[in-house]
Amino acid sequence: MMRLLKSSILFAFFSVITLCVCAQSAEDSMAIKTTALDYIEGYFHNDGKRMEKALHPELVKRSIQKTKDGTEFVLNLGASYMVMRAANNTNRHAANPEGPIESIVEIYDIVGNAATAKVSTNQYDFIDYLHVGKYKNEWKIINVFWANLPKEE
Numbered sequence: 001m002m003r004l005l006k007s008s009i010l011f012a013f014f015s016v017i018t019l020c021v022c023a024q025s026a027e028d029s030m031a032i033k034t035t036a037l038d039y040i041e042g043y044f045h046n047d048g049k050r051m052e053k054a055l056h057p058e059l060v061k062r063s064i065q066k067t068k069d070g071t072e073f074v075l076n077l078g079a080s081y082m083v084m085r086a087a088n089n090t091n092r093h094a095a096n097p098e099g100p101i102e103s104i105v106e107i108y109d110i111v112g113n114a115a116t117a118k119v120s121t122n123q124y125d126f127i128d129y130l131h132v133g134k135y136k137n138e139w140k141i142i143n144v145f146w147a148n149l150p151k152e153e
Contacts, residue, residue: 040101062144104120
């Protein structure tokens, strides 16, 4: 009887813990998705304020690029540059600048105040891997690593 009582108490305890974690994760997942959408759709829709809302002020965005002679280098961009680019975006690299944007946000992991996600769209031939942090109770993008999708031949 005592063993059954202990098992029941442990089961109830872990059930409550699991419910709390799931509820927090669902709320955090939605906030992370919103942040990622503010980032990519703010860029597409020429909305610097929406981009700024998504970014931590110390954001670093990086990509491996090549010069015309094939020399590789790491391109580094910051938050102020990204906000300016969003505000002045002409969508010259968009597949269909007049068409709708369909964004896909994949959240790979959330641990405490840190998350990793990927964002892609039907409009651009690149993907962004995002490191998102909960800073002052808001999810903000802190790091971005982006890459061009392979060209189809």
